[in-house]
Amino acid sequence: MTTRTALRAAAVAMTSASVLAIAGFTVLGSVFEYPQILQKPTADVLALYREHQGAVVGWFLVLVVGAALLAPVGVLLGRVRGGRAGRWIAVLGVAAAAVQVVGLSRWALFVPGNSADAMVPSRTADAHRTFELLHRWLGTVIGETIGYVLTAAFTVLVARTVVRALAPRWVSVAGQVAAGLVATGVLVPLGVGLATLTNFAGYVLWCLWLVGVAVVLWRGGLVATATNGAATVRTPA
Numbered sequence: 001m002t003t004r005t006a007l008r009a010a011a012v013a014m015t016s017a018s019v020l021a022i023a024g025f026t027v028l029g030s031v032f033e034y035p036q037i038l039q040k041p042t043a044d045v046l047a048l049y050r051e052h053q054g055a056v057v058g059w060f061l062v063l064v065v066g067a068a069l070l071a072p073v074g075v076l077l078g079r080v081r082g083g084r085a086g087r088w089i090a091v092l093g094v095a096a097a098a099v100q101v102v103g104l105s106r107w108a109l110f111v112p113g114n115s116a117d118a119m120v121p122s123r124t125a126d127a128h129r130t131f132e133l134l135h136r137w138l139g140t141v142i143g144e145t146i147g148y149v150l151t152a153a154f155t156v157l158v159a160r161t162v163v164r165a166l167a168p169r170w171v172s173v174a175g176q177v178a179a180g181l182v183a184t185g186v187l188v189p190l191g192v193g194l195a196t197l198t199n200f201a202g203y204v205l206w207c208l209w210l211v212g213v214a215v216v217l218w219r220g221g222l223v224a225t226a227t228n229g230a231a232t233v234r235t236p237a
Contacts, residue, residue, distance in 0.1 A: 003080055010076040011214035013069045018210040020066030021203070027059045038135070042128045046115045053112065060107040067100035074154060077162050085161045092157060096150035103143010106134050140189055148185040148199070155179035155206065158213075167216045175213070178206040 001009075028034040031052050037045055049056055074093010078086040114134070117127035159175030181202025187195035 001079075006076045006080050007217040010073050010080075011217040013073045013076070014210040014214040014217075017066045017069040017073065018207040018214075020062050020069070022207055024059050024063040024066060025203075028056065028063075031059070032056045038139075042131055043118070046111075046118050046127075046131065049111060050115050050119075053115065057108045057112065060104055064101050064104045064108070067104060068097050070094075070097035070100070070151070070154070077158060081162050085157065089154065089157055089161070092150055092154035096147060096154050099142050099150060100147045103139050103147060106138045106143075110134055110138075145186050145189065148182055151206075152179040152183040155182070155209075163213055163216070167213070171209075171212060171216070174205065175209050178202050178209050182206055 025034070029036075032048060032055075034056075037048060071094045074090045074097070078088075078090030078093065080086070081089055111131065111134075114127045114131040117123040118131075120127075155175050156179045159172045159179070163175060164172040179202070181198050184192075184195045184202065185199035188199065
């Protein structure tokens with residue numbers, strides 16, 4: 001695969017990830033009141049889930065695909081960047097994708113069973129406990145908290161290496177600001193109310209940044225040159 005092909009493939013994956021994330025969260029916010037619904041009692045969450053189960057499962061799967069696209073983005077950009085930084089870009093991209101896929105996919109893999117069991121009086125209490133356990137560990141701890149940290153780290157590294165070499169400095173800075181805001185999501189479980197707003201703002205900025213960077217990667221006619229054994233991305237003279 002040539003450098004131009006790798007960068008254009010990364011651009012397509014980044015744009016797709018952004019579009020799928022925006023679409024998924026927008027529809028789920030309308031149909032399922034997500035993520036605000038998670039602040040309500042478990043019985044209310046499962047009741048609304050059952051009411052719109054087909055749509056909720058389908059759109060969570062859209063989010064799963066969007067999150068998974070971070071893996072090829074990381075691998076492609078890591079290959080282009082090369083060297084130690086390139087390896088870290090690949091590792092962080094794949095790891096960020098994996099934990100988010102784990103967290104989001106519970107809505108399609110486990111919650112349907114929880115929801116059905118909750119309708120049986122003798123199983124309701126156990127179903128609620130199972131849902132809360134899955135939400136705490138797969139959702140809050142793995143998908144969200146660890147996901148925020150890995151996504152932020154991945155974004156900062158890409159912004160400071162690949163993007164800084166291709167775009168005006170402000171594009172790199174915007175990515176790092178978005179990463180910092182996304183990372184504030186780790187404070188949400190600690191009861192810091194403002195973190196919910198800053199995390200949301202961070203993800204909006206991050207999605208827009210992905211599209212902006214994708215445009216840079218696609219339009220540049222970009223090449224890579226070897227410098228001390230590592231690839232340095234640059235625009236041709």
